[in-house]
Each structure stands twice: as structure tokens, then as C-alpha cells.
Amino acid sequence: xxxxxxxxxxxxxxxxTTTCVNLSAYLAVMGQKVLIIDLDPQGNATSGVGVEKRKGxxxxxxxxxxxxxxxxxxxxxxxxxxxIIPSTVDLAAAEISxxxxxxxxxxxxSILESVRESYDFIMIDCQPSLGLLTVNALTASDxxxxxxxxxxxxxxxxxxxxxxIRLVKFHLNPNIDVEGVVRTMKDNRSNLINQVSQEIxxxxxxxxxxTYIPRNIRLAEAPSHGLPIVLYDPISKGAEAYLSxxxxxxxxxxxxxxxxxxxxKIKLREVK
Numbered sequence: 001x002x003x004x005x006x007x008x009x010x011x012x013x014x015x016x017t018t019t020c021v022n023l024s025a026y027l028a029v030m031g032q033k034v035l036i037i038d039l040d041p042q043g044n045a046t047s048g049v050g051v052e053k054r055k056g057x058x059x060x061x062x063x064x065x066x067x068x069x070x071x072x073x074x075x076x077x078x079x080x081x082x083x084i085i086p087s088t089v090d091l092a093a094a095e096i097s098x099x100x101x102x103x104x105x106x107x108x109x110s111i112l113e114s115v116r117e118s119y120d121f122i123m124i125d126c127q128p129s130l131g132l133l134t135v136n137a138l139t140a141s142d143x144x145x146x147x148x149x150x151x152x153x154x155x156x157x158x159x160x161x162x163x164x165i166r167l168v169k170f171h172l173n174p175n176i177d178v179e180g181v182v183r184t185m186k187d188n189r190s191n192l193i194n195q196v197s198q199e200i201x202x203x204x205x206x207x208x209x210x211t212y213i214p215r216n217i218r219l220a221e222a223p224s225h226g227l228p229i230v231l232y233d234p235i236s237k238g239a240e241a242y243l244s245x246x247x248x249x250x251x252x253x254x255x256x257x258x259x260x261x262x263x264x265k266i267k268l269r270e271v272k
Contacts, residue, residue, distance in 0.1 A: 002119040006141040012128035014149040015184030020125040021048045025228035026246035028082035031258040032120040038087035040127040046086040049077040050226035109140035138168040143179035183212040211245040
């Protein structure tokens, strides 16, 4: 049965989507079958794996609204083993639709049950807020990965996020736990950033991944080309970091994997 993981932080611009997309891509390259759920109306995960937001594209909104079955909404990406349920700005209306639905916090959970057996990991890229869509993601998830930027305001809102997770655990999903915390956009030349990094470790202790993601221009460029970093520049510092994070993630989950070198040529699949 596939493990469902939400990537969440109500603070925007912390590398949440970048981490979801690139960790998922590396896991697929390393032999895992992965489904990304783009649960953000901005649709950055969708464009980040090269899926065009064309007219008529079936999205997560069609699933939540009951307009389409899940097999019509899953889109293969160019990386073998990596699929996505895309999102567009239409998803913003789902927050309103959910309000009147029975068991509104559990809609996504019931949707994903039908495909859970088909994937090793289902990765949910949440929007930067703690609304009904994010509560749905947390209710459906086994665990949460929290990307945190190593900057002065990184810990702002953290109490609210952890309180939301605790409330979901108490009322809706007793099995959810924090999978780990990923420190992003880290610049080791800054004493302040290193101090913030230590504060994150002090707060989350062993939940913090040893691997951190450095500031890297190639990581910033990759989404504009519709490519995960493993395809855009696999020998960049950003790619090295996400490869290391994928290895650490699989080791934590005690999963054997296919080792790859940073310069490995990735076999792509044709997508329509």
C-alpha cells in the first residue's frame, strides 16, 4: 500500500513545490512508482513536471467535484514511474464546493483509496494556507514533510501549523505524523541562516533531514522549462542535494532502491 505524504507550510516561497516535485522525480528515477497530487490552485507542480495547462485538461478539481473518475485525471510525466494529478486556478473554487459536502474533510482520502495500491508514494503539494484543501490533504496522509526556508521568519506561523496537524490527528486522522523537515534555500555563508538552521534542529530534533537544499540558480530556473532538476541539470548543486535527500528519505523508510549517479542519463517516456 502506497504511503501518502503531504508537503505543507502555510508560509509561501519556502521551496515546498520545488521539494515535492524534485524529491518525487528522484524517487521515480530510483525505481519507485510515484503520484504527485497538485493541490495548489497556482498549479506550479503541474507546470514543474511539464504538463501543459491546456483547455479541457482534467484536474483535481474535476475529482473533488465528482465530474471525472480518477483514472481520467492521472497524467503521466516524461519520467517513467512518475504521474501527476494536475491543478489549475479552477481549484480555488473547490474550497467553496467542499463547504457543503458531507464529510468534507475526508473527500480526498476517499478519492485516493482507489489508487493507493498502485503507487509506492503519493505526494500531495498543498497550497500555502491551512484551509479546507490542506485539511483534506492532512486527513488523507500518513505523514507530513515540512520544507522550511533558513531565514529569520522561518519559525513564524510554525505553532499554527503544528496545532493544525495536532487537531487533524485528534479529530480526523490519528495516524498522521511529521515525516521530516527539509531546510531549504540554505546559504552557509550567512551566520544568521546557520543560527536559524540550528533553531529548526532544536525544535524538530531528529525529524530534520540531514540533507539541506542550498540556494541554487539552476533549481530556480528548472520550473520555467517544465523540468525537474534531475532532467534540467543533474550535475548542479541543487540536483546533488535532492538526490541526497531522496536517498536519505528511502533509508529512513527502510526501502531498498536503485542507486544512481548524478550524471546518470534518464530514460524518458513519450507523453501525449
